[in-house]
């Protein structure tokens with residue numbers, strides 16, 4: 001029996017997760033769902049803790065986890081997001097954030113040049129260290145003399161295992177993105193690991209870009225990218241940018257993975273979108289594609305491929321939400337995809 | 342007598358700076374040029390030091406400085422760039438990096454939606470702290486146990502004076518970009534300074550975005566931005582992205598400014614482009630617009646406006662380099678702009 005821990009979360013999270021779960025049901029893969037409905041901002045605001053050690057253990061006992069979105073405008077400190085999403089990434093050592101973007105239909109590209117605009121890439125984002133480690137502090141906090149320090153931590157272990165994954169999944173190229181011309185210590189380490197990995201994979205074409213140039217080139221020539229491997233912070237930015245170029249954040253799937261244990265926490269790249277929460281207007285595509293990524297990594301490659309092509313067919317026919325050029329609601333858009341299955 | 346220190350630098354730097362200087366000559370503003378030709382990678386490779394304390398003093402004695410580009414593929418460590426460009430930014434406390442982007446002609450936008458695509462914004466990038474401070478180190482360097490630390494430093498002084506500048510130059514809105522939902526210490530400080538500044542400028546509309554959302558929105562709705570104020574690292578990335586959306590990196594001007602002393606170091610946002618160096622193919626527009634920003638801040642607003650409209654006219658007529666849809670060389674493109682003056 002395969003158990004999926006489901007964390008609907010905040011905002012549009014529950015709405016899009018519902019469509020993802022319905023789609024998984026349709027696939028008949030014998031999945032059972034363990035829903036942790038309470039992991040959300042309401043619980044955080046009421047009790048100060050949205051995710052307990054018991055919850056973490058429960059998630060860990062499952063075979064994979066599917067998450068909607070974490071974030072709420074009522075919470076302005078990082079404690080909540082750090083206590084749920086980042087806690088899971090760090091405690092379960094989900095060291096790869098695999099963020100896949102591919103343009104589902106030409107009309108979705110914001111770019112004029114449709115040939116160059118046909119993005120189809122994976123951002124392999126470091127997910128267990130970097131600026132997200134939460135290391136640092138403030139001196140003279142809340143005074144006009146405050147000095148705030150946040151430490152970007154990069155380890156040989158962390159960078160190497162990430163690069164392993166990037167080379168593993170590469171189809172045509174690995175592009176490493178850093179800022180080694182300005183940020184000295186992490187820069188030197190990334191460059192060293194990069195040189196080692198290139199040496200070990202002489203058959204894989206590679207490219208190196210500074211992060212500012214990578215942001216430009218994603219716009220100028222998105223189709224030229226295959227795998228982009230980078231640190232936690234640059235991966236956050238570049239994956240959202242890539243998603244926008246691939247038809248908007250409503251279509252980008254992701255998996256927080258530990259390729260060693262095989263465990264993964266899958267989530268749409270988009271956030272909780274509080275402005276449209278509860279209105280049956282959110283786009284379920286990213287959640288459904290995240291579920292497809294999940295079943296693919298659970299060994300159901302055919303089912304994943306079927307979902308992906310059903311999504312593509314629905315979107316090309318504009319049987320989708322307004323952000324993708326359609327006029328359907330969340331539930332209708334989910335049903336339209338299932339009808340294509 | 343107004344003295345301009347000129348640092349042609351590397352790659353295409355000398356070529357584009359030559360066109361900027363010729364354009365300044367044409368304006369007849371009584372400028373004299375103190376050219377520091379030796380500040381480049383050749384000098385660094387030969388002697389280990391491209392910029393000496395004497396050079397810094399000489400630049401400091403001038404009224405403003407104009408720089409081409411710093412960077413060379415033969416130098417793979419950050420020491421060279423840190424020893425020239427970052428040294429000047431830090432030692433002269435040029436705490437604002439003012440990066441202006443505006444779409445010169447519709448045909449230059451990479452975006453389909455020409456209405457939303459008409460970007461006209463300034464990225465106000467923190468330029469004196471953040472991840473660029475060069476603070477940190479490595480434990481067990483060059484071993485498989487290496488831990489590399491780079492500290493992102495944010496100070497109340499640094500953030501506040503930057504926000505002062507952003508509100509000073511705002512025309513319609515100030516948008517602050519951070520990652521306070523994930524990076525706790527700097528995030529808290531930026532949010533505090535932001536709340537204070539908004540309170541002091543109740544008449545200025547404001548917006549806050551996380552950096553990932555900002556990257557997306559720059560693509561989805563570039564025309565909605567006026568002033569974007571952010572830290573050193575995000576400013577690096579977002580300004581290059583904005584430049585690409587504004588017609589390419591070949592058009593983006595910048596000034597590294599100390600608004601308190603009035604001193605500024607002006608430079609095109611683009612780099613040294615070693616692949617086309619020496620071929621008379623580089624686009625001189627960014628260098629010429631950087632020179633315009635410089636003379637504007639030296640009190641010659643009319644001359645700056647004249648240069649900007651000459652550039653726009655030349656580009657609209659496609660009297661420009663191939664990256665902007667023309668077929669001119671660097672020197673011809675410079676001459677075409679001067680012919681419009």
Ligand SMILES: CC(C)[C@H](C(=O)O)[C@@H](O)C(=O)O
Nearest residue numbers: 181182212411412422426577
């Ligand atoms: C050369 C590099 C260190 C520099 C920076 O990141 O500041 C450049 O990209 C820039 O934006 O001026």
Ligand SMILES: CC(C)[C@H](C(=O)O)[C@@H](O)C(=O)O
Nearest residue numbers: 070071081085236522523553
């Ligand atoms: C919510 C936030 C902390 C998170 C991140 O930056 O990792 C989100 O933007 C994401 O990309 O999953």
